[in-house]
Amino acid sequence: MKLKQLSLFLENRPGQLRAPLEALGRARIDLLTMTLADTAQFGILRLIVADPERARKVLQDDGMVVNVTEVVPIQVDNRPGGLAAVLASIEEAGLGVEYMYDFAARATPDRAVIIFRFEDPDRALVVLAAAGVRVLTSEELL
């Protein structure tokens, strides 16, 4: 199942990361995982939070530009070669991956969780199910 991810535009200067995280803190919205993509000039902060709709409103009211994108959380065996096996299935299915990152907070000794941003998340769900790749539900994660 798909998860809603928030992304924010950040200028590359001090204090930019703190402002949105403080806004979420004040609104008591739990941050589950995040990743920061950056260039020399700007960055994109990507967040998975417990309540994405409310979080989006909080951030927008603070004057930030926020995007909501759908990402897919995939279970990976927590062993050497576990991720490679999943990537092999993805590649065979011909799915385009924009980016991916680890959801460390939901890892266990047996499994890891990786967030994938696919070009076409709906097609990805169908193809991954057929390939036997385990996609997690939001109940399992949040």
Next chain:
Amino acid sequence: MNGPRPGAEEAGLSAWNDPPGGFHPVSAPDYLPREQLRAVQLQRLQSVVARAYDHVALFRTRMDERGLTPASIASLGDIAQLSFTVKTDLRDTYPFGLFASPMEEIVRLHASSGTTGKPIVVAYTQADLDVWSEVMVRSFAACGVHRGDVVQNAYGYGLFTGGLGAHYGAEALGATVIPISGGNTERQLMVIQDFGVTAICCTPSYFLHLAESAKEMKIDFSKLRVGVFGAEPWSEAMRDRIQQDSGIKAHDIYGLSEIIGPGVGVECAAQHGVHIFEDHFYPEIIDPESGVVLPDGAEGELVLTTLSKQAMPMIRYRTRDITSIIPEACECGRTIRRISRINRRSDDMVIIRGVNVFPSQVETALLRVEGTLPHYQIVLTREKGLDQMEVKVEVTPEVFSDEIRKLEALQHHLESSVENILGLRVKVTLVGPRTLARSEGKAKRVTDLRNV
């Protein structure tokens, strides 16, 4: 004395004379046959030159130097013999040196913001204020504003001519005026919604800011029909964007304090060039280098002569605005001539690596890229002796993506769009929303750090 005929009050005595939304009789001089218009212009020109000669030392000295007297003006073409007046003449004679009326007859003073040194001071007799109101009524009428309209006047009130000029004009028209002045965006939006505002006056950049904030605050703009925008140069692309986004009709109004304030000219419903109120302001286009008068259709600097000003006549004032007189007749039927859109002023121009650049060109380039808004700032620096131009552009929700490569593509897209128009390499930097300063009056587009 008999009272009014019963029922006349309800019918409104002015109703036959000023049908809301119909032709306003005050617009009649806009449609004078050219021959009669020229006769009025010549008669007024002779009288204003005589007044300037008799009462203002600077004008008299300059005419004497050229061996001219008021009698030298026998035709409109003779105006070309007179010297130009420039902004520094107003500074040099600060504060009252160009007044042609004694203070007993002057009822109002205004002054420019004076970003460089002393401000310039302008004066009005009661008759001057009446002319100003008249041209503002004609301006509003040309924009389709009428009695019954609720006009939010967000031009700054005070020494700046914008606020009071628009105020008295809209009142004289019979519209309902809200003298809100500039600034306080939230209150502006509340009033637009709660008072059912149908027309607004402000700078185009401030309106853009209002419209954007309205979208965020979910303010209902649906009654707003007309925008009367001026006091800064803006591009046709900006007008398209404003009209598309807010559904209003955006008119350009032109004016300058040295001449009278707003109301020197305005766009009619055709929105194709600004009609100059030629019966009060005589336009010429000159070659800015040689000073030679150019024929209609040729681009050059606009020079204006006030034909009816009493307190402070201006003879051949160089506006620094670059435009041309449109030779063709307008589809609206007005006979007063139009000037093409002024989107550059010779003093807005910056020279970068030898190339002349106007902020309006950058604006046009940015607006060509889908989804961008013209909240931009140009920063000029010098690195290793070479001029560098950076354009800061705010990211909007429409263009923001969660993928780096898409934002980088946007950046390159903006860079090549600017490069195509200017023929100069520029660096575009994406900045966070609302990080560039918003002006409540005239937008400041260029920060030049080269001489620091």
